[in-house]
Amino acid sequence: MGKDRMQNGYGSGSEPGSPNGHHPFREHKQASRQSSTELFDLASKVMLIGDSGVGKTCLLVRFKDGAFLSGSFISTVGIDFRNKVVDVDGTKVKLQIWDTAGQERFRSVTHAYYRDAHALLLLYDVTNKASFDNIRAWLGEINEYAQEDVVIMLLGNKSDSTADRVIRTEDGEKLAKEYSVAFMETSAKTGMNVDLAFMAVARDLKMKKTRKPTEPKFNVADYVNQEKKTGGCCS
Numbered sequence: 001m002g003k004d005r006m007q008n009g010y011g012s013g014s015e016p017g018s019p020n021g022h023h024p025f026r027e028h029k030q031a032s033r034q035s036s037t038e039l040f041d042l043a044s045k046v047m048l049i050g051d052s053g054v055g056k057t058c059l060l061v062r063f064k065d066g067a068f069l070s071g072s073f074i075s076t077v078g079i080d081f082r083n084k085v086v087d088v089d090g091t092k093v094k095l096q097i098w099d100t101a102g103q104e105r106f107r108s109v110t111h112a113y114y115r116d117a118h119a120l121l122l123l124y125d126v127t128n129k130a131s132f133d134n135i136r137a138w139l140g141e142i143n144e145y146a147q148e149d150v151v152i153m154l155l156g157n158k159s160d161s162t163a164d165r166v167i168r169t170e171d172g173e174k175l176a177k178e179y180s181v182a183f184m185e186t187s188a189k190t191g192m193n194v195d196l197a198f199m200a201v202a203r204d205l206k207m208k209k210t211r212k213p214t215e216p217k218f219n220v221a222d223y224v225n226q227e228k229k230t231g232g233c234c235s
């Protein structure tokens with residue numbers, strides 16, 4: 001991961017997707033078929049964004065490896081990515097997940113990657129009010145740098161930390177409603193709703209690519225509302 005890496009983050013994956021204006025999915029798909037044994041039908045670029053320390057790397061590690069990085073916190077340097085292929089009703093969707101540094105000094109590096117993202121997982125920490133207050137600024141950056149139809153999911157992470165919580169679930173719900181984005185609380189520690197966040201993105205891509213004109217549109221916010229778990233327990 002880019003916790004101690006240089007800012008291009010190319011150390012951990014086999015196919016660095018650069019923000020170069022080329023069609024990202026096609027490039028990555030071909031690269032993957034050459035360099036990996038895991039085949040896929042569709043590919044989606046997902047970015048994890050939010051203040052430093054909200055748990056972006058931990059969320060990715062939980063999803064990718066099923067583990068929790070506890071102990072001393074090492075900030076991500078620049079940007080890095082990991083791939084995971086998931087199955088959505090028989091369709092293999094490759095998620096290329098970019099973990100960005102939350103620290104202000106890396107913003108100009110990460111902005112360049114927003115443009116070809118299919119989905120953005122925007123995290124705050126339910127025990128950190130500043131990280132929640134900064135969500136409006138993050139949404140402003142998304143508005144400026146991402147595609148108009150990007151899927152945005154607001155995630156209130158560290159929901160297991162009940163004693164330290166300062167942001168209520170209702171506050172997150174209200175903000176998400178105001179900006180018409182999907183919302184749920186997650187815990188990289190227990191795993192609560194972590195798979196769901198990524199699977200909802202994969203499902204959204206599949207529906208966009210395969211939905212017939214006569215079928216209703218897939219609404220990612222409605223989907224997570226139906227599927228999400230609430231409270232402090234497990235995934």
Ligand SMILES: Nc1nc2c(ncn2[C@@H]2O[C@H](COP(=O)(O)OP(=O)(O)OP(=O)(O)O)[C@@H](O)[C@H]2O)c(=O)[nH]1
Nearest residue numbers: 052053054055056057058073075076102158188189
């Ligand atoms: N209790 C609890 N702690 C968490 C959770 N997720 C992350 N943490 C802790 O929060 C700290 C920061 O986590 P990171 O994943 O490194 O945060 P980040 O958002 O990647 O930070 P930057 O790389 O600086 O942007 C670490 O000490 C983690 O152990 C969670 O769900 N619950």
